Amino acid sequence: MSTVAPPPDPEADPRVKAVFDDIRATRKSDFINNMWLWLAFDPDLLERTWAEVKTVMAMPSPLDPLMKEMLYIAVSVTNGCGYCIHSHTAAAKVKGMTDAEHADLMRVISLAAKTNQLAMALQVPVDTVFDASGETKASERPA
Amino acid sequence: MSTVAPPPDPEADPRVKAVFDDIRATRKSDFINNMWLWLAFDPDLLERTWAEVKTVMAMPSPLDPLMKEMLYIAVSVTNGCGYCIHSHTAAAKVKGMTDAEHADLMRVISLAAKTNQLAMALQVPVDTVFDASGETKASERPA
Amino acid sequence: MSTVAPPPDPEADPRVKAVFDDIRATRKSDFINNMWLWLAFDPDLLERTWAEVKTVMAMPSPLDPLMKEMLYIAVSVTNGCGYCIHSHTAAAKVKGMTDAEHADLMRVISLAAKTNQLAMALQVPVDTVFDASGETKASERPA
Amino acid sequence: MSTVAPPPDPEADPRVKAVFDDIRATRKSDFINNMWLWLAFDPDLLERTWAEVKTVMAMPSPLDPLMKEMLYIAVSVTNGCGYCIHSHTAAAKVKGMTDAEHADLMRVISLAAKTNQLAMALQVPVDTVFDASGETKASERPA
Amino acid sequence: MSTVAPPPDPEADPRVKAVFDDIRATRKSDFINNMWLWLAFDPDLLERTWAEVKTVMAMPSPLDPLMKEMLYIAVSVTNGCGYCIHSHTAAAKVKGMTDAEHADLMRVISLAAKTNQLAMALQVPVDTVFDASGETKASERPA
Amino acid sequence: MSTVAPPPDPEADPRVKAVFDDIRATRKSDFINNMWLWLAFDPDLLERTWAEVKTVMAMPSPLDPLMKEMLYIAVSVTNGCGYCIHSHTAAAKVKGMTDAEHADLMRVISLAAKTNQLAMALQVPVDTVFDASGETKASERPA
Known part of the structure; x- marks a missing residue:
């Protein structure tokens, strides 16, 4: 439908x-x-x-085709798009994803979902050393 | 805060x-x-x-450490977790992510967000050939 | 079910x-x-x-009924609610949505999903001119 | 802003x-x-x-006021609404939420985020015994 | 599938x-x-x-088992995970959730989704009194 | 940052x-x-x-420019993208969005978020009359 x-x-x-x-x-x-x-x-x-x-x-890309499919799966799972999860998992298998890689993908993206939830819930402030924009002064950065 | x-x-x-x-x-x-x-x-x-x-x-994992960080970024961006995006982008850079890889990551995960939205909006039915569960009979699969 | x-x-x-x-x-x-x-x-x-x-x-509303249905579709697609996508797409068609309007709705909401993902991933800071709350001093605004 | x-x-x-x-x-x-x-x-x-x-x-409700605030927190964290997370966590504390309850809330909602991600990724089919709508025939249900 | x-x-x-x-x-x-x-x-x-x-x-937990299932439902609904919604709603019923409690759960989590949307849309700044981290000075807090 | x-x-x-x-x-x-x-x-x-x-x-589009900005806002709010909410709300004002239209947009998208949550929570099955794909036989459709 x-x-x-x-x-x-x-x-x-x-x-x-x-x-x-x-x-x-x-x-x-x-x-x-x-x-x-x-x-x-x-x-x-x-x-x-x-x-x-x-x-x-x-x-031409610094990321190999299988890695791109796995990234696609990660986004699709997090968005809850069933069609996308199915089609890109199938594509990843065509590009060589093994069961062990699939299981490891599950471990990483499910852990990410969990720690995302914790960081959100606690509203942890971002460490200034993670700033890449140049807004944070050099003196605030660790040696 | x-x-x-x-x-x-x-x-x-x-x-x-x-x-x-x-x-x-x-x-x-x-x-x-x-x-x-x-x-x-x-x-x-x-x-x-x-x-x-x-x-x-x-x-020990079939996925290399940088790839894991990129998957973490993909999930965190899709969930909108600012802390997680910052910390895992920083971690990916420590593990060697170049600007070109970062830009390519952006291309893939933003395209995934877009096509997810289209597949959702049209409610595209999943092709039976994408079924890995054995529920679809062999005769329905392409040769 | x-x-x-x-x-x-x-x-x-x-x-x-x-x-x-x-x-x-x-x-x-x-x-x-x-x-x-x-x-x-x-x-x-x-x-x-x-x-x-x-x-x-x-x-009575400044937004016309078809526009409201399209906004409903935009939210429902982004939330991934299949029932809601189906029922409000059907309602929009009853209210006159053409295929061309439907396709254009797809273009806008899928582009929005994509640029949302980019702005999130880069954690782009909000321009002060976008502030409507009066917290930003007039002198900081462009002429 | x-x-x-x-x-x-x-x-x-x-x-x-x-x-x-x-x-x-x-x-x-x-x-x-x-x-x-x-x-x-x-x-x-x-x-x-x-x-x-x-x-x-x-x-008047079968759910007590603190439980309602915790449910509100669960939704707000999952939606990533910073204002809502802050205001309802503060409200839950006013209604008596202890640090131990807060930590347990974190355990449950972060685990839920993780197993949601797994069930989505595998696209696990729903067991017919979970159907409450009466569409599943009695004979398919376990004794 | x-x-x-x-x-x-x-x-x-x-x-x-x-x-x-x-x-x-x-x-x-x-x-x-x-x-x-x-x-x-x-x-x-x-x-x-x-x-x-x-x-x-x-x-052993300060939260009772039914409350945990309801929190699980709240997260699963917000994530749009159909399997999770079905399995944890079934589990909540096994643990005694009545129809009245189920309806009240609906009232709270649907209201939370709505007010989340409003707070997000207006980008309401977080009140400093909601800060639990000690970053806000005591003098800024209400008596 | x-x-x-x-x-x-x-x-x-x-x-x-x-x-x-x-x-x-x-x-x-x-x-x-x-x-x-x-x-x-x-x-x-x-x-x-x-x-x-x-x-x-x-x-050239059947949707007018203001309507497109409002759709962009609807998606951005649902995705929780602060930058996008700010920039497209500002753009909508430049294109003529009044306070009354802004408030009405809030009413529609927050109601959509709420009813999405309800339809998800109950896992309401999609009515066959909403099917546009031709998979549902004509005889199943209402007169």
Whole structure:
């Protein structure tokens, strides 16, 4: 059940077809997942979103592709987005995430959720040494 | 401004002193950041929290220490925890995060926030091929 | 699957019947959606919630009814409330939201989610000119 | 720094004065906290909000007043609302919350944040026995 | 549909069996809910999570067991974790939560969500009297 | 206090200068707010973010500019992003938001937060008539 109807024949629209063709070429797979089918209700939204995802996930980067998927999972879990958790966990497995890495990801992100809750609850003031902006004078920093 | 007062002389309590000594030894630094000073209002809470953080962040792991800090940042940003964002960004820099890696982290987690919002808004149904639980029959999966 | 059982014959309770009658009269429709059926497990909670929704959504207002539904969608998507996203998207369509408006709503709220994530991650300090409270002296404001 | 200016002389408006008088009488204290000063920018919003808070927090209830404040803290911490965390923690202390209770509150709500994150990440399906709505057939329930 | 497959015969692993036996003994019930079946994909994660839940929920505490479950519900609802909302609402009912208490819980946590939203939107500055950390001078505090 | 240092002389970098010049031209103002100064730590991130904000907020759209700012506020408040709440509230005022509209925005988004919490807590099932995806058969829809 969803809030828009994906077009019955999305590739009848040449803009949609061009994006789908690029998804298939980029991923070397015929499979188009639902996110793109649904976004096809508005070709402009589909084009912009795919262009951005392709660029950010595939551009030369100091972060390797699996790490990016894990970061995506961390954000998606914290936001509670079921679709995103499923699709990026699947993508991380395709990129080689092992069960041991998956379990370790769980340990880190669940611990982060817990200590976030504690720091928030106590309203712990930020240590001035953590300031990177230059607003804190050098003399206040530890040797 | 915070919701509890850190003890005026926290290390007068031997349980607090033991934790602080372990923090200093583990990190090879005399610096105790505010999170631990504030948690010292309850020695049991301090002990349990430090034990867990130390174990999860330092145990032999398929994820390297910098990656763990970046995952911590991803969760903390999504939760909007200012203290946690500051402390784990500082920690990531200590562990070698470059400006280019920091910027790339921004690209990935801000894109994730955006596509999370889209998938949520459209209530896109999860593709059955993303199911890892065995509930989806093999015949429904792509070849 | 839910956490309370809606009453088997909700309108047997005169307080519930009065609310349901008012919902039908206000909306000029016989349809009672699940939110109200489920809230009927506690007539007081039902009465208060309906009274507030009716007042806020229908009172003379500088915001038009469609805009209010779009704001409701924006909050519901950000909170990740599936029921709310579905019901208010349906309501917005009843009030005339076109596909183009829907797509534009997606563009704005997904961009907002993204730049929120960036501002949070960098912990950008608030410009003093954005202060409306009078705490910032006039001399600090730009000409 | 805030997004609206509280009125310079809020009690010059008789509607605001009436609410402030009721706050003072209800709480047996002359202190008006900032939340109410700021809401006074719109007397209608002030009246409605105070009426609702007063009713819900003071009405005869199966939950005692301290428990209500702790629930308020739990929600506020999870939402990351600094003002709310401060004001309701202060209110809980006025209603008798001890340091031991405060620490235990921290244990429970931080554990909840952690296990929430795990259940989300694994997308654990809900057990049918947890269904209270009557949709699950009796035969599927455990003896 | 979920992101990991629970093991087909989880108790074949002696570490999993030991945890499941302890869950059954602690709860005096043969029922193992899905959370634990799914966590069994990694015995270490299962052991640590159960150990922590058992300790925090069962340790001698100033908060009674029902109150802890209600706090758990408050956090889970605010995080939007469906599994957690279902399992802890069911647990609260087992511990005696009545319909009247459930409805009152709804009143408090939905009001908290609302006033959180207002305090956030107005960016109300925190009153200095709410400061528990000792950073605010005594002279600034009310008599 | 923030997690990156804005460059001391940002416009020494021609890519940064080009973006800042475009911001000034687009807004017909010399003022560059902190968000852009901070993003200048990575020119690529600055360029992409500004290009997207400019396009989405300024493109011909069925939504008027003030409405877009209000939607931005709704998302920012729900995410708890202080910087974003401040900057978009200021922008909405520049685009003509009156105090009455501001107060009405507060009424709608705080009510949305409250009813989101209720729908989540009860786990109300989505009515099939709200389905826009075509998955629900026509016969299940009301006449």
